[in-house]
Amino acid sequence: MNMATRPAGFWGDAWRRFRRRPLAVAALTFVGGLALVALLSPAIAGTKPVLCRYKGRIYAPCLGYFDRRLEPAVFTRDRFRGTYPRNLEEKDPESWAVWPLVFQDPYRSVRADEWPGTAANPAKDEGRPSRRNLFGTDQAGVDVFAKMVHGTTIALLVGFVSMGIAGTIGIVVGALGGYFGGWIDMLTSRITEIVMCVPTLVLILAVIALIEKPTIWHTMAIIGATGWTGIARLTRGEFLRLKGAEFVLAARAAGAGPWRIMLRHILPNALAPVLVPITFGIASAVLLESSLSFLGFGPPPPTASWGSILNDARSNLAMWWLVVFPGIAIFLTVLAYNLIGEALQESTDPRLREARK
Amino acid sequence: MATYLVRRAIFGVLTLVVITCFVYGLARNMPGTPLTVQLGETDPSRKFNPEDLERLKRIYGLDKPWPVGYVQWLANVARGDLGRSISRKQPVATLIADRVGPTFLISGTALVLAWLAAIPLGLYASARSGRADERISSLVLYVLYSFPTFVAALFLQIIFAVWLRGTAWELPLFGMSDLPPDAALPARIGDVARHMILPVTCQTYVSLAYDSRFIRANMEEAVRQDYIRTARAKGAGPWRVLFRHAFRNTLIPLVTLLGLSLPGLIGGSVIIEQIFTWPGMGRLFFESIRERDYPTIMGLTLMFSVLTLLGQLLADLLYCAVDPRVSVE
Numbered sequence: 217m218n219m220a221t222r223p224a225g226f227w228g229d230a231w232r233r234f235r236r237r238p239l240a241v242a243a244l245t246f247v248g249g250l251a252l253v254a255l256l257s258p259a260i261a262g263t264k265p266v267l268c269r270y271k272g273r274i275y276a277p278c279l280g281y282f283d284r285r286l287e288p289a290v291f292t293r294d295r296f297r298g299t300y301p302r303n304l305e306e307k308d309p310e311s312w313a314v315w316p317l318v319f320q321d322p323y324r325s326v327r328a329d330e331w332p333g334t335a336a337n338p339a340k341d342e343g344r345p346s347r348r349n350l351f352g353t354d355q356a357g358v359d360v361f362a363k364m365v366h367g368t369t370i371a372l373l374v375g376f377v378s379m380g381i382a383g384t385i386g387i388v389v390g391a392l393g394g395y396f397g398g399w400i401d402m403l404t405s406r407i408t409e410i411v412m413c414v415p416t417l418v419l420i421l422a423v424i425a426l427i428e429k430p431t432i433w434h435t436m437a438i439i440g441a442t443g444w445t446g447i448a449r450l451t452r453g454e455f456l457r458l459k460g461a462e463f464v465l466a467a468r469a470a471g472a473g474p475w476r477i478m479l480r481h482i483l484p485n486a487l488a489p490v491l492v493p494i495t496f497g498i499a500s501a502v503l504l505e506s507s508l509s510f511l512g513f514g515p516p517p518p519t520a521s522w523g524s525i526l527n528d529a530r531s532n533l534a535m536w537w538l539v540v541f542p543g544i545a546i547f548l549t550v551l552a553y554n555l556i557g558e559a560l561q562e563s564t565d566p567r568l569r570e571a572r573k
Numbered sequence: 574m575a576t577y578l579v580r581r582a583i584f585g586v587l588t589l590v591v592i593t594c595f596v597y598g599l600a601r602n603m604p605g606t607p608l609t610v611q612l613g614e615t616d617p618s619r620k621f622n623p624e625d626l627e628r629l630k631r632i633y634g635l636d637k638p639w640p641v642g643y644v645q646w647l648a649n650v651a652r653g654d655l656g657r658s659i660s661r662k663q664p665v666a667t668l669i670a671d672r673v674g675p676t677f678l679i680s681g682t683a684l685v686l687a688w689l690a691a692i693p694l695g696l697y698a699s700a701r702s703g704r705a706d707e708r709i710s711s712l713v714l715y716v717l718y719s720f721p722t723f724v725a726a727l728f729l730q731i732i733f734a735v736w737l738r739g740t741a742w743e744l745p746l747f748g749m750s751d752l753p754p755d756a757a758l759p760a761r762i763g764d765v766a767r768h769m770i771l772p773v774t775c776q777t778y779v780s781l782a783y784d785s786r787f788i789r790a791n792m793e794e795a796v797r798q799d800y801i802r803t804a805r806a807k808g809a810g811p812w813r814v815l816f817r818h819a820f821r822n823t824l825i826p827l828v829t830l831l832g833l834s835l836p837g838l839i840g841g842s843v844i845i846e847q848i849f850t851w852p853g854m855g856r857l858f859f860e861s862i863r864e865r866d867y868p869t870i871m872g873l874t875l876m877f878s879v880l881t882l883l884g885q886l887l888a889d890l891l892y893c894a895v896d897p898r899v900s901v902e
Contacts, residue, residue, distance in 0.1 A: 409885075410588050413878045414595065417843055418870065421862050422599040503721055507844055510723050511859070529727060530848075533735050533746075543724035551719035558715075 226564075230488070233563035240559030243552035247372075250549065254369040257281065261318040261362035263326065265300055268313035278316065281366065298324075301331055318359075320349070322366035322520045325357030341535050352537035354528050364542060367520040371549055374436055374505040375498035381440025382501075383447055383494045387483070390451025395459055395478050404448070412445045416504075424513055432515040435508060439501050446493045454486035461485075488564035495557030499550045506546045522546050585882045589875065594643055596874045600867050601639035606630070607659040607865045633659055646871060655875075656868035658861075665872035668857065675749055676841035676853030679769060683776035684838060690781050695788025699796065700815055711789070718782035726775045726848045733771060744770055747850040772849045776842060780834075787830060791823035798822075825895045832888035836880040840873075 234240055258278035259266045266278045270290065277300065280287030296303045304311045319331045328336035336357070337343065343353030343360075351360035393404035420438050424430045458464060459482065467481045508514055509523025522542040529538035608629050630636040634645060649656055655665040694710070701707035733744040745751065745768050752764045795801065796819050804818045841855035850856070854873065861869035 406584065406588065410591050413588060413592050413881045415840075415858075415874060415877050418596060418858070418862060418874060419599070422596070422603055425603040425862075426599070499719070506721065507723055511844070511847060526724070526727065533727070533731050536731050536735075539724070539727045539731060543721070543727065547720050547724055550721060551716060554715070554719045 226488070230560075230563045234559050237559045237563075240555050243555035243559075246548065246552045247556070250368055250372055253365060254372050257365045257368060259316050261320050261322065261359070261365045262316040263298070263300065263319060263321040263330070265304070265313035265315055268300070268304060268311060270304060270311045271308050281322075299327075299330060318350070318361060318365075320359035320362040322358065322362040323518050325353070326359070341532050343535075343537075345537050351541040352535070354525065354535075354538060355532070360525060360537060360541060363520040363525055364522060364545060367522045367525070367542075370432055370505070370515070370519070370521045371502055371545070374432070374439070375502050375553065377433075377436040378440035378443060378501040378505075379494050379497045381437060382442075382444040382497055383490075385441070386444035386447025387451050387490060389444070390448035390453075391455050391478055391483065391486075393448070394452035394455025395474065395482070397456075401452070404452070408445050408448050411442060414442070416442050420504075420508065421513060430516065432505075432519060432521070435505060435515065436501075439504055443497055443501060443504075447490060447497065450493055451486060451490050454489055455482055458482045458485055488560075491564070492557055492561045495553055495560055499553035499557065502546065502549050502553065581886055585886070588882060589878055590647070592878050593647070593871060593875055597643045597646065597867070597871060598639055600862075600865070600870050601642065603865060605865050606635055607867065608633070608635070642867075646868075650875065655872040658866050658869045660861075660864040660866045661869070665868050668869060669854070669872060669876065672852060672854045672857050673839060675851060676839065676846070676855065678765075679772050679776060679845070679851065679853065680838045680841055682769065682773050683780060684834065686773070686777045687780035687784055690777075691784035691788060694781075694785040695792060696815060696820060698785065698789045699792035699819075700811070702793070711786075714782045714785055717778050718786065720778070722775050722779055722842070723844050723848060725778065726771070726845060729771050729774065730848075744768075749852055768849075772845050772851055775845050784830070788823065788827065791826050792819055795819040795822045825892060828891045828895060829888040832884050832891055835884035835887065836877055839880055840877050 253260065258264065258281040262278055262281055264277040264280055264287070265275075267274060267276055269275075273290075275288045275290070277287050277291060291300075291303075294303070294307055300313065301315075304313055319334075320326055320337075325337045325339060326334075328334070330336075334348070337349060337353045337359060339353065339357035340355060343349055343357065345352040349359050349361065351364060353359055354363075389404050389408065393401040393408075419442055420435070423438050424434065427434050455478075464477055464481055467477050472481070505514070506521070506523030506526070509521045510526045512527055514521045514524045514527070522545055525538055525542040526546075529535055533539070608626060627636065634642055637645075646656065655669075657664050658668055661668060694714070698707050698711055730746055733742065734746040737743050749768050750761060750764050751768075752761050756764075792815075796815075801814060801818055804814045809818065839854065840858075841853045843855035843859050845851070846853045846855035847859055857869065858873050860866075861873065
């Protein structure tokens with residue numbers, strides 16, 4: 217078969233339609249940009265060198281921002297105490313270092329002369345945005361730009377991890393109910409209904425209170441464990457609709473078992489409509505996490521989250537920069553996921569396609 | 574129909590039992606009790622001595638394991654008694670009754686305003702579908718829809734309570750009223766209204782954006798139907814087609830949506846009430862969790878679940894009532 221004349225598959229066709237929507241493409245680019253920022257966060261803002269040569273060897277101390285264990289032990293041994301610029305020079309005059317774009321730390325205030333010749337970060341309500349602190353500083357003098365750059369990881373992870381969990385639960389529950397029907401459907405539908413009725417906030421607050429050391433991963437798991445009901449209902453509907461389709465009958469006639477039919481035959485056909493609530497779910501997960509952090513139930517302090525910056529602003533509203541920058545970041549992220557979800561819906565749903573031509 | 578309702582009722586009660594049992598277990602297992610959380614936070618020296626604590630625990634029934642406590646709670650509820658709040662020393666029913674009004678003031682106003690604006694906006698969008706002005710208005714609504722309420726609330730607070738402080742446009746930041754309870758009624762109404770502006774704005778814009786998009790989506794579905802073509806063919810004007818033929822058929826999903834907004838109407842919004850320190854249900858909920866006030870948590874959970882189930886039932890019944898093709902069986 218000649219490749220050039222081969223018609224585009226379903227997903228190829230959907231992608232072609234998706235690309236025609238400039239806003240959706242912009243949204244996708246934005247999310248890609250966020251991923252890039254999250255990945256490069258220690259190189260964008262930090263006080264640890266991206267790369268440095270120290271006593272004859274090359275290190276990347278900036279990896280310590282991802283996980284403390286990745287910070288080379290030699291610097292702890294030589295008593296750097298997290299302050300690199302002076303120590304590198306004093307303890308090894310031969311050393312060199314490549315520094316992050318912005319010399320600011322997301323977890324602490326930069327001290328006077330920490331970077332030769334600069335003043336300390338302004339603290340209290342003095343830290344309005346300036347050339348050194350692009351987005352200003354908070355009450356403790358921590359740079360908001362650095363906090364936000366490092367908080368990007370959470371904003372991205374929350375969406376994907378929690379909706380990964382919710383999507384898996386929702387698809388499994390919905391598929392079982394829709395395909396098998398009978399008492400299984402009865403059971404799964406009741407469970408879905410019960411989870412829908414439990415007030416999400418109580419559940420999340422209670423579970424967070426129950427865990428001894430709540431981390432952001434727990435929050436993600438709980439958001440995922442409560443956010444699957446819509447996905448389950450939709451999957452159930454799709455499976456109900458498709459299990460009577462002729463291709464399923466053909467597969468059954470060819471001797472395929474129920475699991476094979478569900479996984480190989482029905483699921484691929486039900487995936488497109490199910491992806492839509494998952495994308496919208498990512499948006500609401502980001503929203504939920506930031507509102508939890510805003511209410512003061514976010515990840516514990518050193519971890520930077522956009523919502524927790526907003527929470528700091530509540531005590532002093534005159535520090536408008538603590539509201540404007542993280543607020544706009546949360547808004548743009550939610551907007552981007554919503555735009556992607558809508559474009560996905562319109563480019564994969566053949567009923568909407570006819571209308572637009 | 575009767576068997577259907579009975580079946581729904583039985584399942585509803587079962588669902589309620591499962592939910593309340595679950596929430597009760599969770600709440601009781603949270604670290605701290607209403608007796609220790611509050612006092613320990615404010616002043617460590619004011620903690621109870623162990624004997625007093627044991628005595629108080631016995632009084633409030635906290636000395637027994639939680640399944641026993643749950644069964645007792647359930648038995649009391651079956652007798653119509655929601656119990657007494659531990660941290661507020663008041664019957665839970667009274668607490669809820671006190672808070673429903675303020676919440677409804679905000680959510681009811683927001684609901685009416687949102688629908689009043691959403692129906693014309695949705696119809697306008699479907700009438701002008703594809704034109705430049707419609708695209709711009711739809712985009713604006715979409716942006717509003719994605720704008721987090723708590724961010725909007727903070728923006729509004731900064732603008733109206735910080736930047737405009739001292740001008741005629743200044744609006745109060747917190748609470749429901751600054752006047753003493755014995756002030757004249759017109760003055761008090763005006764004061765509460767001024768306090769309501771910001772929270773109502775926050776709650777309205779999201780529903781407005783959602784509802785008008787919902788109406789538009791349903792209208793788009795409706796105008797593609799054959800009966801619209803028939804109506805056009807027989808010579809009905811564009812507005813007549815839009816109102817009499819298309820819009821009337823979108824009332825079905827609209828009514829369903831209205832049914833599903835029932836829990837929010839009474840339950841309120843935790844975040845908005847928390848930001849504006851509005852003395853409503855959402856704030857009561859949040860505070861009762863923080864204070865580990867089990868009776869209040871349970872009372873609110875029960876009420877919220879009942880409303881959610883009722884809303885679903887209402888939506889299903891209305892759906893059958895307005896669409897003869899759908900039957901409850």
